[in-house]
Amino acid sequence: MLFHVIMDVKIPRDLPADERADILAREKAYSQDLQRQGKWRHIWRMAGQYANVSIFDVRDNAELHDILSGLPLFPFMEIRVTPLLRHPSAIREDDT
Amino acid sequence: MLFHVIMDVKIPRDLPADERADILAREKAYSQDLQRQGKWRHIWRMAGQYANVSIFDVRDNAELHDILSGLPLFPFMEIRVTPLLRHPSAIREDDT
Amino acid sequence: MLFHVIMDVKIPRDLPADERADILAREKAYSQDLQRQGKWRHIWRMAGQYANVSIFDVRDNAELHDILSGLPLFPFMEIRVTPLLRHPSAIREDDT
Amino acid sequence: MLFHVIMDVKIPRDLPADERADILAREKAYSQDLQRQGKWRHIWRMAGQYANVSIFDVRDNAELHDILSGLPLFPFMEIRVTPLLRHPSAIREDDT
Amino acid sequence: MLFHVIMDVKIPRDLPADERADILAREKAYSQDLQRQGKWRHIWRMAGQYANVSIFDVRDNAELHDILSGLPLFPFMEIRVTPLLRHPSAIREDDT
Amino acid sequence: MLFHVIMDVKIPRDLPADERADILAREKAYSQDLQRQGKWRHIWRMAGQYANVSIFDVRDNAELHDILSGLPLFPFMEIRVTPLLRHPSAIREDDT
Amino acid sequence: MLFHVIMDVKIPRDLPADERADILAREKAYSQDLQRQGKWRHIWRMAGQYANVSIFDVRDNAELHDILSGLPLFPFMEIRVTPLLRHPSAIREDDT
Amino acid sequence: MLFHVIMDVKIPRDLPADERADILAREKAYSQDLQRQGKWRHIWRMAGQYANVSIFDVRDNAELHDILSGLPLFPFMEIRVTPLLRHPSAIREDDT
Amino acid sequence: MLFHVIMDVKIPRDLPADERADILAREKAYSQDLQRQGKWRHIWRMAGQYANVSIFDVRDNAELHDILSGLPLFPFMEIRVTPLLRHPSAIREDDT
Amino acid sequence: MLFHVIMDVKIPRDLPADERADILAREKAYSQDLQRQGKWRHIWRMAGQYANVSIFDVRDNAELHDILSGLPLFPFMEIRVTPLLRHPSAIREDDT
Structure with a gap:
């Protein structure tokens, strides 16, 4: 079952640099793991924005x-x- | 080059039924032809809406x-x- | 799987009275049939509005x-x- | 008498972790107590949001x-x- | 139980003049009857608008x-x- | 001359508790004094909001x-x- | 007592030309008469808009x-x- | 050449009191100097707001x-x- | 003096085809004449919209x-x- | 390929003055370098705003x-x- 998701990112300026780097590294691993499982089917950057458009393929709303x-x-x-x-x-x- | 496009459709109530049917048939053929060419890469219906989310892969803004x-x-x-x-x-x- | 749906109704003034009455009768029958099947789980009127809030329990987005x-x-x-x-x-x- | 309530939660980042945990535990107990009394009739999570949709059944606006x-x-x-x-x-x- | 209600009026231009006059006369009688009963507690015109702000005192949402x-x-x-x-x-x- | 006023209150979280209590006490006294003078004619709480709807009866915009x-x-x-x-x-x- | 008023004009396309001309002529006369009385203190056109910004000097909200x-x-x-x-x-x- | 300008003021709460007083004094002098020159033609307070409506008469956009x-x-x-x-x-x- | 102007076009469906063609032809001639005079400095189409972004270079707001x-x-x-x-x-x- | 870009700038008040000056100097150099390359084709200030309107001429969305x-x-x-x-x-x- 497919969902269209837009994520706008606003990282607070006072987040310590190492904490920020750690979160971003974990975010990337988390996303790529789900992409490999086929659950995060597409992810695109929106030009000029710290934001992405994604398509998820999941079992249900809870997942x-x-x-x-x-x-x-x-x-x-x-x-x-x-x-x-x-x-x-x-x-x-496969657009189903 | 990829573009994210949302299309909301509002067909006026007084459009004659045969004109409406003709437009919808041509719309479908037009869309499927572009999908076959690879320029209209994805099209999904938004649940509960007369609207779609599409991904286009075109040469430039003009196309x-x-x-x-x-x-x-x-x-x-x-x-x-x-x-x-x-x-x-x-x-x-191919998400590029 | 549950969905929250808000429906705002705007019936055009020039819809003939019998056509309007027919649509409303069919709407009621359609809704009550789905309520009996358990797919349209709740429906409430919003005070002062020609609108309702509903909860649907369906198999997936397509349904x-x-x-x-x-x-x-x-x-x-x-x-x-x-x-x-x-x-x-x-x-x-049963809120699941 | 029924009310539809949407609650969007934004907990400030600088709230101390133990204060946050305490508030969340009290929130849960408070909600479940009212659910048991039948006053907080439904509560659902909105997918992808730190937010809920609830239905309350209360005596009046003041309650x-x-x-x-x-x-x-x-x-x-x-x-x-x-x-x-x-x-x-x-x-x-019981949708009354 | 009190409710604050804002009513914005947009009468379509093509409503026949006598139908319009009839609706407005009935609206006034309807409002004044409810004011006399104490259910429509206050009504004020908003300056420069075809709109009013009203306070209703009713038994419940259904009324x-x-x-x-x-x-x-x-x-x-x-x-x-x-x-x-x-x-x-x-x-x-009496503001209760 | 009457005015409809909506006041939404957002007290910053870092306002010291005693300063907050002092402001709230002065706010209440200020409001009740004006109510007694007949200038703050009505005040109601909006359900679920830290906000009020008020009606003022004043000499002019400056007052x-x-x-x-x-x-x-x-x-x-x-x-x-x-x-x-x-x-x-x-x-x-007296709604004038 | 001064008021700032913005007026956006949308004349329906199907208003007969002579009715339109008549309304516009009466509008101009009405405005200039009030300007002469000092009640319509200023009127300016907003560039690129069929709209004006005006300042009124009136006795009260009712006027x-x-x-x-x-x-x-x-x-x-x-x-x-x-x-x-x-x-x-x-x-x-005189800005009072 | 005339411009309509609305200025909404939000002074941060943590601005030191003397810095705030200094800015406000300079703002007043700055405004009155331009008013005397005829460039800041009108300034009015909007009731209930920390905001003003002003009319400027300047040579061009750059000024x-x-x-x-x-x-x-x-x-x-x-x-x-x-x-x-x-x-x-x-x-x-002079409204030109 | 430069101005940024966005024009969204909505031609009513019931405009007769020849009237429409005539307006569009006159619009094009009008625009190109002003472009040749240097007053309509730039005009671009916005992708997917019946709208344009233009830059005008004019003497003042009135022009x-x-x-x-x-x-x-x-x-x-x-x-x-x-x-x-x-x-x-x-x-x-020349961006001045 | 052309893009219309609006940039609204909000520099936080607590950014140290030298850091701010450094960023602004680098911003100017960065912009002028791209203007010289022909990629940042136009840049204009919006009157009364800390914002600009720009036209970019780039190879594609990624650039x-x-x-x-x-x-x-x-x-x-x-x-x-x-x-x-x-x-x-x-x-x-060259408006292409």
């Missing part, structure tokens, strides 16, 4: 929430979730 | 505009465009 | 969209969808 | 305000209240 | 909705409802 | 501003002012 | 509303009113 | 920016600028 | 308004105007 | 993002990006 609330950057993100489904004009097999 | 303004439903859509690029954490080869 | 886009009043509604999940403090068995 | 302003997390919440009533299409006995 | 949805101008109004209660600093006996 | 900017909580409030006048359907003598 | 609701263009305007008063730094005698 | 960015309170203001011109219905000689 | 309100498409446009000036980091001679 | 995210002021800016293309009425050779 989506577990993934998002487990993001190392979760406390510093504003997140918008939109449930998706196959479009009747889609031809690509 | 994107040509495609969008050529949509048979273009006069009845509100469109939002966001330029995308590869995310530094992406692992998928 | 939610089928139900919402099949509403007889769908062309005259503005709909907002929010995916829900069990709250960690919930004690009621 | 609703007493409950909400007594929440241990009240100083850290943005709250939106909508008065509800039975929908004419509802079939469930 | 408020019955009153508002029964307004002859209801189809031409945008309504915002806010539940009120006695303020801890109020000294006036 | 309204003097009263509002003199509120002990003024630095911590967001204020919205709407000028009111007698509604043509009002029956109550 | 302001009488003037605004009497505008021949009133049914085709969106109006925003802000009560003004003398600024403590003003040096001009 | 307007020099004046506004030179305000001692500039770092603590949110500013909105609207270019004005003579209204075709204006009768006052 | 800008004359140009904009004279656009054949003016009745069908929403226009936003922002006054510009030379940026202190600009190196290009 | 635009590299440039914007490399701005020394990037952490203190809110940025809005709009992809542009040649307008069909443009006569200037």
